[in-house]
Structure formats: structure tokens, C-alpha cells
Amino acid sequence: MMRMVLRATRRYGAILLSALAVASCATQRWEASQPSPWSPSRKPDPTTSLATAIPVAVPSGFVLQPPSAGTSGPLDLARAARADGAADARRTLVRDGFVGGYRRQWVKSGHKDENSVLVYKFKTVAGARAYLWYLLPHLLPSTLEPVRFVVRAVPSASGVRASTPSRSVAVIAFTSGLYVMRVVASAGPRTNQTAVAAELSKAIFFGS
Numbered sequence: 001m002m003r004m005v006l007r008a009t010r011r012y013g014a015i016l017l018s019a020l021a022v023a024s025c026a027t028q029r030w031e032a033s034q035p036s037p038w039s040p041s042r043k044p045d046p047t048t049s050l051a052t053a054i055p056v057a058v059p060s061g062f063v064l065q066p067p068s069a070g071t072s073g074p075l076d077l078a079r080a081a082r083a084d085g086a087a088d089a090r091r092t093l094v095r096d097g098f099v100g101g102y103r104r105q106w107v108k109s110g111h112k113d114e115n116s117v118l119v120y121k122f123k124t125v126a127g128a129r130a131y132l133w134y135l136l137p138h139l140l141p142s143t144l145e146p147v148r149f150v151v152r153a154v155p156s157a158s159g160v161r162a163s164t165p166s167r168s169v170a171v172i173a174f175t176s177g178l179y180v181m182r183v184v185a186s187a188g189p190r191t192n193q194t195a196v197a198a199e200l201s202k203a204i205f206f207g208s
């Protein structure tokens with residue numbers, strides 16, 4: 001009887017490892033197909049895909065989520081307004097000349113740690129800056145009692161952090177030319193996510 005149990009356990013383990021290997025290969029192929037990030041040393045062409053504003057590689061242990069997960073991919077006006085969450089988000093986006101957006105998310109094993117980057121493109125630099133000023137007071141809900149922190153990695157960026165009994169989160173927002181970038185890093189309680197958010201911000205900033 002014991003031998004039968006051991007054989008069944010080994011067989012299940014082999015099947016599980018095989019499935020994990022297939023899933024890992026599929027994820028790697030999907031990540032490899034994604035565009036490289038913009039180089040910080042140059043400004044992107046206005047016709048460049050928004051997806052290329054966001055790097056694919058992140059700290060070890062995080063898995064890039066595919067568009068099919070619902071947390072990554074292009075954002076039209078309706079989805080951008082929902083991502084903003086404010087009642088006047090749609091009207092503000094239209095007023096400031098919203099063109100399009102893109103969001104990319106990474107999740108660590110166990111879904112305890114999450115990183116995400118969102119980029120919006122506007123018709124003018126002035127429109128991007130106007131939307132950033134609208135966005136800054138609402139980076140985190142006031143009920144979380146957010147604390148502002150200095151972001152030295154990116155010029156003119158603003159950051160806020162907060163912690164609850166279950167989560168710690170840091171959010172940074174800034175403009176790069178026609179673009180507004182918003183970076184979110186979250187993990188378990190009693191962790192400081194400001195450095196993680198700052199590193200992601202530095203990776204996608206390319207100058208104004």
C-alpha cells in the first residue's frame with residue numbers, strides 16, 4: 001500500500017512540475033514578445049506604441065501579467081476614467097486632451113506583492129501637466145491617511161505612501177513630456193514600498 005502511495009505521489013509531482021514548466025515557458029515567450037522600454041536618453045516618437053513606455057523586466061520574483069489577466073493592456077477613455085476612479089475623471093481627461101493609455105502589472109508568487117505602471121498620453125505638454133495637478137491630491141484615498149515623501153529619482157515627481165493592517169502601498173506620479181506616469185508598489189503590512197516605487201519610476205522616466 002505504501003509503495004502505491006509513493007508511486008502516486010511521484011507521478012503527481014512529475015505532472016505538476018511539467019505543468020509549471022509549460023506555464024513558465026509560455027510566460028517567458030509572452031514577455032520576450034513585448035517591446036523594449038524607451039531609452040531614458042531620448043524622447044519617444046509621438047507615434048510610438050504606449051506599451052513601449054513601460055519596461056518588461058522588474059525585480060526578481062515578479063511575474064508580468066498578460067493582457068488576458070485584465071490588469072494589463074491598453075486603456076481607452078472609458079477604461080482610463082474607471083482606473084482614475086473619481087466622479088469627474090472622464091470630463092477631466094477629455095478637457096486635458098487625453099489620447100490613450102496603457103497599464104502593466106507584475107505580481108509576486110502568492111499575490112502578496114504587486115507592482116504596476118500606468119501611462120497616459122495627452123495632446124499637449126500643458127494638458128499632461130494639468131492632469132497631473134488634478135491627479136496629485138487623489139493618489140491614495142484620504143481614509144488611508146497617506147503620507148507624502150520626496151522622490152529624488154525623478155524630477156518633479158510626487159509620492160505618497162500608506163499602510164493598513166493588511167497592506168503597505170506607495171504611489172508616485174509625474175509627467176514626461178506629453179505623458180503622465182503613475183507607479184504603484186504594494187506588499188504586506190509593515191513594509192516600506194517607497195524605494196520600489198522610486199526604482200520603477202526611474203526606469204520609465206525619459207525626460208520632459
